[in-house]
Each structure stands twice: as C-alpha cells, then as structure tokens.
Amino acid sequence: xxxxxxxxxxxxxxxxxxxxxxxxxxxxxxxxxxxxxxxxxxxxxxxxxxxxxxxxxxxxxxxxxxxxxxxxxxxxxxxxxxxxxxxxxxxxxxxxxxxxxxxxxxxxxxxxxxxxxxxxxxxxxxxxxxxxxxxxxxxxxxxxxxxxxxxxxxxxxxxxxxxxxxxxxxxxxxxxxxxxxxxxxxxxxxxxxxxxxxxxxxxxxxxxxxxxxxxxxxxxxxxxxxxxxxxxxxxxxxxxxxxxxxxxxxxxxxxxxxxxxxxxxxxxxxxxxxxxxxxxxxxxxxxxxxxxxxxxxxxxxxxxxxxxxxxxxxxxxxxxxxxxxxxxxxxxxxxxxxxxxxxxxxxxxxxxxxxxxxxxxxxxxxxxxxxxxxxxxxxxxxxxxxxxxxxxxxxxxxxxxxxxxxxxxxxxxxxxxxxxxxxxxxxxxxxxxxxxxxxxxxxxxxxxxxxxxxxxxxxxxxxxxxxxxxxxxxxxxxxxxxxxxxxxxxxxxxxxxxxxxxxxxxxxxxxxxxxxxxxxxxxxxxxxxxxxxxxxxxxxxxxxxxxxxxxxxxxxxxxxxxxxxxxxxxxxxxxxxxxxxxxxxxxxxxxxxxxxxxxxxxxxxxxxxxxxxxxxxxxxxxxxxxxxxxxxxxxxxxxxxxxxxxxxxxxxxxxxxxxxxxxxxxxxxxxxxxxxxxxxxxxxxxxxxxxxxxxxxxxxxxxxxxxxxxxxxxxxxxxxxxxxxxxxxxxxxxxxxxxxxxxxxxxxxxxxxxxxxxxxxxxxxxxxxxxxxxxxxxxxxxxxxxxxxxxxxx
Numbered sequence: 001x002x003x004x005x006x007x008x009x010x011x012x013x014x015x016x017x018x019x020x021x022x023x024x025x026x027x028x029x030x031x032x033x034x035x036x037x038x039x040x041x042x043x044x045x046x047x048x049x050x051x052x053x054x055x056x057x058x059x060x061x062x063x064x065x066x067x068x069x070x071x072x073x074x075x076x077x078x079x080x081x082x083x084x085x086x087x088x089x090x091x092x093x094x095x096x097x098x099x100x101x102x103x104x105x106x107x108x109x110x111x112x113x114x115x116x117x118x119x120x121x122x123x124x125x126x127x128x129x130x131x132x133x134x135x136x137x138x139x140x141x142x143x144x145x146x147x148x149x150x151x152x153x154x155x156x157x158x159x160x161x162x163x164x165x166x167x168x169x170x171x172x173x174x175x176x177x178x179x180x181x182x183x184x185x186x187x188x189x190x191x192x193x194x195x196x197x198x199x200x201x202x203x204x205x206x207x208x209x210x211x212x213x214x215x216x217x218x219x220x221x222x223x224x225x226x227x228x229x230x231x232x233x234x235x236x237x238x239x240x241x242x243x244x245x246x247x248x249x250x251x252x253x254x255x256x257x258x259x260x261x262x263x264x265x266x267x268x269x270x271x272x273x274x275x276x277x278x279x280x281x282x283x284x285x286x287x288x289x290x291x292x293x294x295x296x297x298x299x300x301x302x303x304x305x306x307x308x309x310x311x312x313x314x315x316x317x318x319x320x321x322x323x324x325x326x327x328x329x330x331x332x333x334x335x336x337x338x339x340x341x342x343x344x345x346x347x348x349x350x351x352x353x354x355x356x357x358x359x360x361x362x363x364x365x366x367x368x369x370x371x372x373x374x375x376x377x378x379x380x381x382x383x384x385x386x387x388x389x390x391x392x393x394x395x396x397x398x399x400x401x402x403x404x405x406x407x408x409x410x411x412x413x414x415x416x417x418x419x420x421x422x423x424x425x426x427x428x429x430x431x432x433x434x435x436x437x438x439x440x441x442x443x444x445x446x447x448x449x450x451x452x453x454x455x456x457x458x459x460x461x462x463x464x465x466x467x468x469x470x471x472x473x474x475x476x477x478x479x480x481x482x483x484x485x486x487x488x489x490x491x492x493x494x495x496x497x498x499x500x501x502x503x504x505x506x507x508x509x510x511x512x513x514x515x516x517x518x519x520x521x522x523x524x525x526x527x528x529x530x531x532x533x534x535x536x537x538x539x540x541x542x543x544x545x546x547x548x549x550x551x552x553x554x555x556x557x558x559x560x561x562x563x564x565x566x567x568x569x570x571x572x573x574x575x576x577x578x579x580x581x582x583x584x585x586x587x588x589x590x591x592x593x594x595x596x597x598x599x600x601x602x603x604x605x606x607x608x609x610x611x612x613x614x615x616x617x618x619x620x621x622x623x624x625x626x627x628x629x630x631x632x633x634x635x636x637x638x639x640x641x642x643x644x645x646x647x648x649x650x651x652x653x654x655x656x657x658x659x660x661x662x663x664x665x666x667x668x669x670x671x672x673x674x675x676x677x678x679x680x681x682x683x684x685x686x687x688x689x690x691x692x693x694x695x696x697x698x699x700x701x702x703x704x705x706x707x708x709x710x711x712x713x714x715x716x717x718x719x720x721x722x723x724x725x726x727x728x729x730x731x732x733x734x735x736x737x738x739x740x741x742x743x744x745x746x747x748x749x750x751x752x753x754x755x756x757x758x759x760x761x762x763x764x765x766x767x768x769x770x771x772x773x774x775x776x777x778x779x780x781x782x783x784x785x786x787x788x789x790x791x792x793x794x
Contacts (some may be wrong), residue, residue: 100114121213126219174189256332257297378425576663
C-alpha cells in the first residue's frame with residue numbers, strides 16, 4: 001500500500017513538472033550556401049540557459065527530415081551551420097523559406113522552438129529549356145505581329161528572379177517585356193519592320209534573360225526566324241489577355257473559356273486549330289487544362305486545387321492551316337476561388353418569339369431577370385451574351401436586363417439564333433450559369449424574284465397545235481410564304497399593234513407559256529415579248545425577262561415545177577436530133593420549194609423508165625442529157641417521168657412527164673419554150689405568186705433591219721441593248737451576207753433560184769445547238785451544225 005502511495009506521488013510530481021514545461025520561440029536569419037560552421041546565434045543566451053548546464057541537462061537539437069543543418073556548441077551555447085543549405089532544394093519556388101528546429105533540455109524537461117529563416121542569394125543564373133527556338137514567319141506578316149517567346153526559369157526568388165529580357169539589335173524585331181502585377185515576367189517578339197523573304201530568308205537573334213541579383217546573372221537562347229511566303233493573314237483573338245474565374249475542385253471537362261479567333265483568309269488558310277503553349281516542364285498548367293483544337297474551348301482535365309495554385313496563366317495559340325501557317329497568342333489568367341455555393345439563376349420574364357429581319361438597333365427581344373440566392377458580392381450577378389450573335393444585353397434596373405438587337409439581321413442567311421446568356425456573380429470564387437434562348441427571324445419582302453437569265457431563247461416547230469406549252473418560265477424568290485409567291489404576266493408592248501403579244505399567253509401561277517395560234521414559218525420566223533414576275537409581298541417586288549421565240553421550219557410544202565413544164569397529168573414534149581452527141585442537153589427542169597434549209601434542198605431523178613441507159617439527169621441541176629449517141633435500135637419516142645424530191649423528213653416530191661422525140665435533122669428541133677407562149681409565161685398565176693413572194697420577203701427584210709436599228713437606239717431596259725447590230729451586205733452575184741461581230745453567215749442564191757428566205761436573227765442566234773444551211777454557188781449545200789431533234793433552221 002505504501003508503494004502504491006509513493007508511486008502516485010511520483011506521478012503527481014511528474015505531472016506538475018510537465019505543467020511547468022515552457023515553450024519559447026527564437027528566430028534567426030542566415031543566407032543560403034554559407035560555409036559549414038558559420039555562426040547563427042548564441043542560443044543559450046537567447047533562451048536564458050546556463051551554459052554550464054547545457055551538457056548536463058542533455059541539450060540537443062533533433063534532425064529535420066533526416067537532415068541536420070544546425071548544431072549547438074554545448075561549451076559556448078553557439079548555434080552554427082553543420083551542413084550546406086540550398087534554399088532552392090529546401091523550399092523550391094516559395095518566397096519565404098525557413099527551417100523550424102526544436103531544442104530539448106531535461107531536468108526539468110523543456111521544449112524550445114527555433115526558426116531559422118533562409119535568405120536567398122543570387123546563386124542561379126536564368127536558363128532556357130531549349131537552346132534555340134525556330135519561328136516560321138510569313139513575309140506578309142503585319143508590322144506589330146507578336147510572337148510568344150519561351151520563358152526562362154530561375155530557381156531564385158524575389159529580386160534574384162528573372163526581371164527582364166533583352167534582344168540582340170536588329171532592324172526587324174523588338175522585344176515587349178511584360179512584368180509586374182499578376183503576370184510572370186515574359187517576353188514577346190514584336191515585328192517592327194516588314195519582312196522580305198527574297199532579301200533575307202533567315203534572321204538569327206539572341207534572347208537574353210536577366211535576373212535582379214547584384215551582380216545580375218543572365219542566360220541566352222538563340223532565336224531563328226524562317227521567313228516564309230503566302231498566307232498573309234494571321235488569326236486574331238478578340239483580346240490579348242483574358243481573365244476568368246474557376247471554382248476549385250471543378251470536375252474534369254469543366255469549360256473554362258471559349259476562345260474565338262478569326263482569320264479573314266479563305267479555305268485552309270482560314271481554318272484555325274487551337275493549342276496550349278507550355279513554356280517549360282515546370283509550367284503549372286501542364287496536365288491541368290486542355291483545349292479543343294477545333295472549337296477553342298479550354299476545359300479542365302486535371303486537379304484544380306486552390307491550396308496548391310490560386311491562379312494559372314494559360315498561354316493559348318491559334319494557328320491556321322495554310323501552307324505557311326500563322327499563329328496568334330493570348331493569355332488567360334484563371335483565378336481559382338473558394339466557397340460561394342449558389343449559381344445565379346436566369347429567368348425569362350417575357351420574350352418576343354420572332355423579330356423582323358429589318359428590326360432596328362436596340363429593338364427589345366426579351367426581358368431577362370438574373371437572380372442569385374447568395375448575398376453580398378456572392379449575390380451580385382451580371383449577365384452577358386456569349387458568342388457571335390447580333391444581340392446584346394442591356395441592364396435596365398439592378399438584376400433586370402433587356403436582350404436587344406445589336407447588329408443587322410438577314411433571314412435568308414440565318415433564320416434563327418440560339419442566344420447564349422451567361423450570368424456570373426461576384427462571389428469568391430464567382431459562379432456562373434448560362435441559358436440559351438431561341439430567337440426566330442421573321443421574313444420581310446426584301447428579295448425580288450429572279451429569273452435564271454435576263455434573256456431566254458425558245459425554239460418552236462411550225463404547225464404545232466394551238467394551246468401547246470412552248471416554254472415554262474420559272475423565277476426564284478428567296479423570301480418566304482406570300483413574299484415568295486410569284487405570279488407571271490406579259491408586259492404590255494410599247495406598240496399596241498405588236499402581234500407577238502397576241503400569239504402567246506402565260507399561266508400566271510406556274511409560268512407556262514401557251515401558244516394562241518399555230519405558227520407558220522413561212523409567215524413569221526421570230527418574235528419577242530417580255531414577261532414580268534411579281535411576288536405577293538407588300539409592297540410587291542418584280543423583275544422582267546425577255547423571251548425570244550424562234551419558229552423552226554417543218555417540211556410542209558412540196559416542190560413546185562416551174563414553167564415551161566407542168567406537173568404530172570399533162571405531157572410535155574422535147575425534140576432532139578438523131579445526131580446528138582453524148583452530153584446533149586435535152587431539157588432543164590426547174591422547181592422551187594416554199595420551205596427553207598434542208599427542207600428546200602431539191603434533188604432531181606428519172607423515176608421512169610427505170611434503168612434508162614440513154615438519158616441521165618443532174619441530181620442538183622435538173623439538166624436532162626444524153627448518155628450516148630443514138631442508134632438505129634433506139635425508139636423514136638422516149639417517155640420520161642422526172643421526180644423532184646426535197647430533203648425533208650419525210651421527203652415530199654413532185655413529178656413531171658416529158659416525151660423525148662428523136663428527129664432526123666436539127667431544123668426540126670424546137671426550143672424548150674417554143675410550145676409555151678411568152679405571154680402565158682409572163683402572166684401565169686405561178687409567176688405572179690413568185691413575184692409577190694419575192695416582194696414580201698424584201699419588205700420583211702427591210703422592216704426587220706429597221707426594227708433592229710430602232711431597238712438598238714431606243715431600248716432602255718438593256719435586255720437587247722447588249723447585242724451588236726447585224727450587217728447585211730449585197731454581193732454583185734445576187735448573194736446576201738449577214739454578219740454580227742466576229743460571226744458571219746452567207747446565203748447565196750444562183751440565178752436560177754426564184755424564191756429565197758432571209759431571216760435576220762438577234763446576235764445571240766443561232767444557239768449552240770442550231771444547224772445552219774449555206775447555199776453556195778446555187779447547188780452546193782453545206783451543213784454547219786446540228787439542231788436538237790434534227791430540226792432545221794435556214
């Protein structure tokens with residue numbers, strides 16, 4: 001029992017002694033890299049300890065993290081350096097660096113805290129991660145273009161860290177050093193004078209980083225500028241410096257900022273790829289952020305810890321995809337904030353579902369309220385429109401905003417907008433919320449109907465049925481609904497007597513052009529009219545088109561035999577002498593065809609008797625000649641049936657019968673025309689018709705020429721004014737020449753041709769798929785082009 005009491009007494013006394021243990025803290029300061037044994041301070045004196053008792057009381061200082069930087073001389077009580085101290089190894093990049101020691105003495109037990117502050121010295125020179133940096137710079141780079149330079153690193157801190165950069169002298173580039181405030185000292189290369197690759201294709205510079213030590217230390221890096229051609233516009237960021245706030249511990253994939261750089265080039269030179277630029281291996285943004293190379297969205301991909309880093313400086317690059325890519329750089333300062341656990345709320349008070357595309361600036365589209373459940377700065381929320389849209393937010397009263405028009409609208413280009421509104425509070429860190437509103441753009445009648453071409457050429461076969469659709473016009477209007485509903489109508493001619501407008505009608509709804517008559521190529525070969533397309537907008541808009549109608553000839557006329565011979569049904573007689581030599585001209589058959597072109601191209605044949613071996617006929621001339629001399633075995637009378645065929649499809653023909661009588665002497669041979677009185681030939685109905693036809697053709701030709709000249713002089717709408725006037729030339733041999741600019745068409749008639757057709761077309765005729773017939777020398781026909789569906793044009 002006594003032992004128990006004694007034991008509790010001892011424990012009680014020890015407890016009282018522990019209560020007496022006092023703690024104190026002594027602070028010292030010493031520079032790094034001092035020599036071993038350097039005096040730090042008299043710790044016995046500073047702690048009021050008896051020097052003679054230090055050894056007996058077991059005074060000692062435990063090691064720190066396995067390293068014993070300081071020891072105490074127990075005889076003198078002096079604290080001295082026992083091991084080399086490297087501040088950069090001990091405290092990394094921290095501005096404040098200290099070693100906390102514990103001094104322990106026994107009898108009685110006491111614990112003393114000692115803080116030794118390690119003062120940085122300028123023992124490290126700045127250095128670059130790479131020895132050289134290459135830049136590919138277009139020779140079209142604009143003066144003032146900036147190029148982000150690699151950042152040098154210096155383990156020292158404070159005044160001994162990097163303070164400035166210096167560039168070797170040159171005529172093209174200068175250095176822009178950015179320092180102070182929140183920014184780390186960095187440098188950008190600025191183009192001061194335009195480059196010329198043909199004069200100097202490589203520029204070598206030296207970049208020097210200088211710290212603030214005394215004396216200062218420096219490090220260098222070589223910069224090689226490769227001057228390249230083409231791609232003369234670099235991407236441009238909206239800002240050179242962006243500041244955003246991000247809540248700590250943000251989940252992976254959190255959007256930090258949506259960068260938007262523009263490039264006014266085209267094609268691959270305007271396609272932009274975004275990337276993050278890491279200055280060195282110690283860059284704090286490594287593995288923390290990523291960027292979408294196509295969209296420019298910077299998001300979180302790693303851990304964001306406020307206790308580790310309360311701010312990040314991101315260097316972003318936008319590079320185009322041209323053959324010689326150019327780039328732009330910007331900085332994004334990301335501030336990491338704590339607390340503030342409520343996001344702002346965006347509510348729509350009222351909204352106009354649609355806005356007219358001709359709405360003026362400041363037109364209100366919606367009323368928006370932004371509310372934050374937090375209070376103070378955390379509850380002060382502000383909104384803005386994100387993205388490139390023609391809308392903006394205007395603050396009306398406290399948390400109330402108006403979404404208004406801030407740019408031109410064009411429904412035909414964009415018929416709806418997804419307007420993204422972002423609200424951010426002023427908390428620490430600020431929280432933000434976004435909401436997307438859809439704004440529809442309503443149509444106004446700002447687009448007139450448009451035809452594919454101001455002039456349209458239509459080709460119609462003659463003898464077509466009345467009421468047929470000869471062409472379907474179609475105009476296009478980019479507007480909507482009633483504003484795009486088009487009606488068609490014929491424009492009234494300047495001269496009410498114009499027959500072209502009585503020849504066609506148009507369906508006002510679908511633009512189908514109907515013929516009001518069956519066209520006869522021999523009466524009318526071409527005519528023109530105008531069609532107007534009008535939309536149903538208020539006010540209505542319209543446009544015109546000129547329609548040229550060309551009538552295509554059909555083979556609807558049979559050849560006609562000319563005097564002195566008559567067609568089949570009566571017999572014509574010709575005498576030849578028995579002594580006629582081979583090649584003797586017996587008769588010459590003449591015929592005409594009211595059609596044109598190939599349809600009027602005639603050929604002559606002996607249809608009966610077949611296999612005749614005494615006579616032959618010129619296929620194109622119609623001359624009947626003997627093949628050989630007469631013999632006693634030949635008949636005295638030879639009945640011949642001559643067939644005249646045109647070249648149409650199907651071919652039409654006429655026949656004439658001639659009895660060739662063989663006489664003994666040339667005195668009995670009558671001339672071809674002896675049996676036809678001259679009076680009858682001169683005044684026959686057929687000759688009268690031919691004379692009238694020739695006069696009509698001549699009048700039509702003159703009227704056509706006068707009309708073309710009048711249109712050329714007086715037309716003001718420009719639909720036909722762009723065509724050069726044609727030129728008609730009469731040749732001594734009776735031929736006509738039609739020429740327009742560099743094109744020339746010749747129509748030649750022989751002296752035997754009693755009927756011809758002359759058609760004067762606009763300069764745009766013939767179309768590329770037309771076929772022309774030239775009559776040369778009276779009997780030779782030359783095809784120059786082929787029409788669709790094998791139609792023929794004279």
